Amino acid sequence: MLFDADGVLQHRPGGWETAFEEWLGVRAQDFLHEMFVAEKPAMSDQRDAVEILAEVLQRWGIDAPAEEVFAAVWLRIEPDPASLALVRRLRRAGYGVHLGTNQSRRRAAYMRTEVGYDELFDVSCYSAELRLAKPDPGYFTRAAELIAAPAAEVLFIDDLAENVAGAREAGMAAIHWHLREGHDLLEKQLAERGVVPAGT
The missing domain is CATH 3.40.50.1000 (HAD superfamily/HAD-like)
Incomplete structure (x- = not known):
């Protein structure tokens, strides 16, 4: 098996979108779509997931430390x-x-x-x-x-x-x-x- x-x-308790609604409101779903596509290289260990997250956060104008966001969202x-x-x-x-x-x-x-x-x-x-x-x-x-x-x-x-x-x-x-x-x-x-x- x-x-x-x-x-x-x-x-993830509360779902993925709720984690970003504080910053993005109704755009949270679009952010997550971009992030899930962007993080694919991390799935095969070609890149670090937090580095990718930092880039996407910056593109979306979210001023929050990527390490903290990763821990609060991906590790919940x-x-x-x-x-x-x-x-x-x-x-x-x-x-x-x-x-x-x-x-x-x-x-x-x-x-x-x-x-x-x-x-x-x-x-x-x-x-x-x-x-x-x-x-x-x-x-x-x-x-x-x-x-x-x-x-x-x-x-x-x-x-x-x-x-x-x-x-x-x-x-x-x-x-x-x-x-x-x-x-x-x-x-x-x-x-x-x-x-x-x-x-x-």
Whole structure:
């Protein structure tokens, strides 16, 4: 089992837009769109995420230290209790549980230690550490190598359709699911693929 993080295991309390509405009001969504595009090189460790954020903040006229904004926004992570419980139930049922997520090196380090994912997952595949990012099929091929399982034996769960497509191109089975759809649906989709977590 290979789990995405944002939108599957965790979310940002209050959402992303609210973090910038103080400065930008209704333009917060446009700012975030630009930022998420700009930060893509950080996902494969080609650039530092805070340096990119500083440039975008400057372009938008936001006078705030990039380090502080990054910590207040990108490091404000709330794991979903039901998702974490499902991961633990899958482990009790004998499945390997692994993390497959696009993250900058800074956020990955925080998730490993402060959020506690190193203790929860068998193998963690952070894109910045692999220097490959979803939806590149090469990311999933490398993840399968790290997991030490054939891609065809890995079931991937992600909230973005393009990442699901990339996983399937690499030979993995994949489920397209978001937290807002509810865990009953996810467990039904798992059961359809013969995956049954241990009881609560």
